[in-house]
Amino acid sequence: MTTIVEIDDLKKVYDGGFEALKGGSLDIREGEILALLGPNGAGKTTLISTVCGITNATSGSVRVGGHDIVTDFRAARAMIGLVPQEISLEPFETVIRAVRYSRGLFGCKRDDAHIEKVLRDLSLWDKRNAKTMELSGGMKRRVLIAKALSHQPRVLFLDEPTAGVDVELRRDMWKVVAELKASGVTIILTTHYIEEAEAIADRIGVISGGQLLLVEEKDALMQRLGQKQLCIELQQSLNELPEALADFDLDLCDDGASLVYTYDTAAERTGIARLIAALTAEGLNVRDIQTRQKSLEDIFVDLVHNTGNKEDAA
Amino acid sequence: MNWTAIAAIYKFEMARFFRTLAQSFISPVISTSLYFVVFGAAIGSRIDQVEGVSYGAFIVPGLVMLSVITQAISNASFGIYFPKFIGTMYEFLSAPINFLEIVMGFVGAAATKALFIGIVILGTAALFVDLQIAHPLAMLSFLLLTCLSFSLMGFIIGIWASNFEQLQLVPLLVVTPLIFLGGAFYSISMLPPFWQTVALFNPVVYLISGFRWSFYGLADVPIFVSLLAIGGFTVICMGVIWWIFRTGWRIRA
Ligand SMILES: Nc1ncnc2c1ncn2[C@@H]1O[C@H](COP(=O)(O)OP(=O)(O)O)[C@@H](O)[C@H]1O
Ligand SMILES: [Mg+2]
Numbered sequence: 001m002t003t004i005v006e007i008d009d010l011k012k013v014y015d016g017g018f019e020a021l022k023g024g025s026l027d028i029r030e031g032e033i034l035a036l037l038g039p040n041g042a043g044k045t046t047l048i049s050t051v052c053g054i055t056n057a058t059s060g061s062v063r064v065g066g067h068d069i070v071t072d073f074r075a076a077r078a079m080i081g082l083v084p085q086e087i088s089l090e091p092f093e094t095v096i097r098a099v100r101y102s103r104g105l106f107g108c109k110r111d112d113a114h115i116e117k118v119l120r121d122l123s124l125w126d127k128r129n130a131k132t133m134e135l136s137g138g139m140k141r142r143v144l145i146a147k148a149l150s151h152q153p154r155v156l157f158l159d160e161p162t163a164g165v166d167v168e169l170r171r172d173m174w175k176v177v178a179e180l181k182a183s184g185v186t187i188i189l190t191t192h193y194i195e196e197a198e199a200i201a202d203r204i205g206v207i208s209g210g211q212l213l214l215v216e217e218k219d220a221l222m223q224r225l226g227q228k229q230l231c232i233e234l235q236q237s238l239n240e241l242p243e244a245l246a247d248f249d250l251d252l253c254d255d256g257a258s259l260v261y262t263y264d265t266a267a268e269r270t271g272i273a274r275l276i277a278a279l280t281a282e283g284l285n286v287r288d289i290q291t292r293q294k295s296l297e298d299i300f301v302d303l304v305h306n307t308g309n310k311e312d313a314a
Numbered sequence: 315m316n317w318t319a320i321a322a323i324y325k326f327e328m329a330r331f332f333r334t335l336a337q338s339f340i341s342p343v344i345s346t347s348l349y350f351v352v353f354g355a356a357i358g359s360r361i362d363q364v365e366g367v368s369y370g371a372f373i374v375p376g377l378v379m380l381s382v383i384t385q386a387i388s389n390a391s392f393g394i395y396f397p398k399f400i401g402t403m404y405e406f407l408s409a410p411i412n413f414l415e416i417v418m419g420f421v422g423a424a425a426t427k428a429l430f431i432g433i434v435i436l437g438t439a440a441l442f443v444d445l446q447i448a449h450p451l452a453m454l455s456f457l458l459l460t461c462l463s464f465s466l467m468g469f470i471i472g473i474w475a476s477n478f479e480q481l482q483l484v485p486l487l488v489v490t491p492l493i494f495l496g497g498a499f500y501s502i503s504m505l506p507p508f509w510q511t512v513a514l515f516n517p518v519v520y521l522i523s524g525f526r527w528s529f530y531g532l533a534d535v536p537i538f539v540s541l542l543a544i545g546g547f548t549v550i551c552m553g554v555i556w557w558i559f560r561t562g563w564r565i566r567a
Binding site: 014015049052053054055056073074075076077078080082084086088089090091097101102103104105106107108109147 | 318323
C-alpha cells in the first residue's frame with residue numbers, strides 16, 4: 001500500500017499562543033477514505049488547513065505524493081483538492097464559470113470535457129448556468145466539491161461535508177464520496193458524527209484537543225465495538241490480579257474493588273463460566289455483576305477522557 | 315511562474331468589469347463632463363488662462379489623474395477584499411500559486427480598468443477642449459505607472475481592510491484630499507508662498523505636475539523629480555507587498 005500523504009510531528013500554535021495541533025503524525029494511504037473524527041475545536045480544520053497551505057505549520061512537515069508542502073508547494077498542492085467547512089462562493093458567478101476558474105487557478109488548461117464530467121457526476125450539469133447564490137445549500141456544497149475536483153486532484157479533503165445537513169442529503173453525500181473513491185481519489189473527511197465515520201470510512205482517526213489519539217482500521221474498531229464488558233464487583237479489594245486469573249483479559253478498576261472482563265460476543269465461547277469458576281476457586285466473593293456493550297461512542301469518549309486525565313496528571 | 319493561473323485571475327476580474335461595461339463607460343464620461351461644466355465653464359470664465367493654456371485644457375491632466383488614481387485604488391482594493399469578505403480566499407491560498415502571481419492577476423486587472431477609464435476621460439475631454447500632447451511617450455509612461463502604483467496601493471488597502479468602512483477610509487480621508495490639494499485644478503504657483511512650501515510635501519503634486527508637463531510642457535516641479543516620485547512610490551508599494559508576501563500578514567494564520 002502506498003502512502004500518499006505523510007504528516008510528521010505537525011504542530012500549530014496560533015498567533016494568540018493557542019496550541020491547536022500538538023504534534024501528530026499520520027500516514028494516509030493512497031485510495032482510502034480516512035475519517036478524522038473529533039469534537040468541535042479538536043483541531044480538524046487546523047490540520048486540513050495546514051496540509052492545504054491555508055495556515056503555516058509551526059513545526060513538523062507534510063509531504064503529499066513525496067512533495068514537501070513548503071519547499072515543493074506547487075507539486076504538492078497540484079495534487080490536492082479542498083472542500084472547506086464553510087460554504088463560500090462568488091455569489092454572482094455561474095456554476096460552470098466558477099468551476100472553470102478554479103481549474104485555471106491550479107494552472108490547468110481549460111478542459112470542458114472534464115468539467116462537464118465533474119458537473120454531471122455531481123448532478124450539477126442542469127444547474128451549470130445558474131448563479132451560485134440561487135442554489136440550495138446542498139447544491140452549493142456540490143459546487144465546492146466540483147471546484148475542488150476541477151483540476152483532477154489525487155487527494156481530496158472534505159471538511160465536515162455533512163455538518164448541519166439533513167439525513168437525506170447526508171446519504172447523498174456519502175454516495176458521492178463512495179463514487180469518488182471508486183474513481184481512485186484518496187479522501188480525507190472530517191466529521192463529528194460517529195455514524196458517518198462508521199458508514200463510509202476505511203480507517204478512522206480520532207482527534208481531540210489537538211492530538212491524534214488513534215488511527216485504526218474501521219473494521220478493527222468495529223470489532224472492539226462487538227466486544228462486551230463484564231464488570232464484576234468484589235466483596236474485598238485486590239492489590240493486584242491473582243496469578244490464577246492471568247489467563248483472562250481482566251482489568252482491575254475502582255482501586256481493586258472490581259474486575260472488568262472484556263470478551264467477544266461473536267466468539268464461540270465467551271469464557272464467562274470459566275472465569276466465575278476461577279474466581280470461586282480463588283476464594284473471591286462477588287457482590288454484583290453487570291455487562292455492557294462498548295460502543296464507538298464509548299471508545300471515543302474513553303480515549304478523549306483518558307488523554308485528558310493524562311494531561312491533568314502531567 | 316504559473317501564467318495560466320495569472321491569466322485566470324486576470325480574466326475573472328476583467329469579466330466582472332465587462333459585465334458592467336456600460337456603467338464603467340458612462341459614469342466617467344458623465345463625471346468628466348460635469349467637471350468641465352463646473353470647473354471649466356464656471357471658474358474658467360474667470361481664470362481664463364493658466365501660464366498660456368486655457369483653463370479647461372489645463373485641468374485635463376488633473377482630472378485624468380483624479381479618476382485614474384481613485385479607480386485604480388478602488389478596483390484593486392475591492393478585488394482582493396471581496397474574496398476575503400466572502401471567504402473564497404482559501405482557493406488562492408491552496409492553489410499552486412505564489413503571492414506574486416496573485417498580485418499580478420489582481421493588480422494587472424485593476425490597472426487595466428484604470429487605464430481604460432483614463433483613456434475614456436481623455437477622449438471625453440477632447441470633445442470639450444483642444445488637447446495637445448507635447449510628450450506622448452512621457453504621458454503614456456506616467457499614466458501606466460500611475461495605474462500600476464495606485465493599483466498596488468489599492469491591493470495593500472484591500473489586504474489590510476477588515477471591513478467595508480476601512481476599505482473606503484484611506485481613499486476618502488487621504489487620497490482624494492491629496493489629489494484635490496495636489497494641484498489637479500490649479501497650478502501650485504497660484505498659491506501663497508507658505509502653501510506652496512506645504513504643497514511640496516504632497517506626493518500627488520509631483521505626479522500631476524509631471525503628467526501635466528507631458529501635455530503642455532508646464533511643470534510645478536522639475537520633471538525628473540516627478541519621475542523619481544512616482545518611481546519611488548511604485549517601489550515602496552512593491553516593497554510592502556513583498557513584506558506581506560513574506561509574512562502572510564492578514565492572509566495566512
Ligand atoms: N485563526 C485562529 N486563531 C486562533 N485560534 C484558532 C484559530 N483557528 C482555530 N483556532 C482554535 O484552534 C482550535 C481548533 O480549531 P479547529 O481546527 O477549527 O477545530 P475543529 O475543526 O476540529 O472544530 C479551536 O480551539 C479554535 O478556537
Ligand atoms: Mg472545523
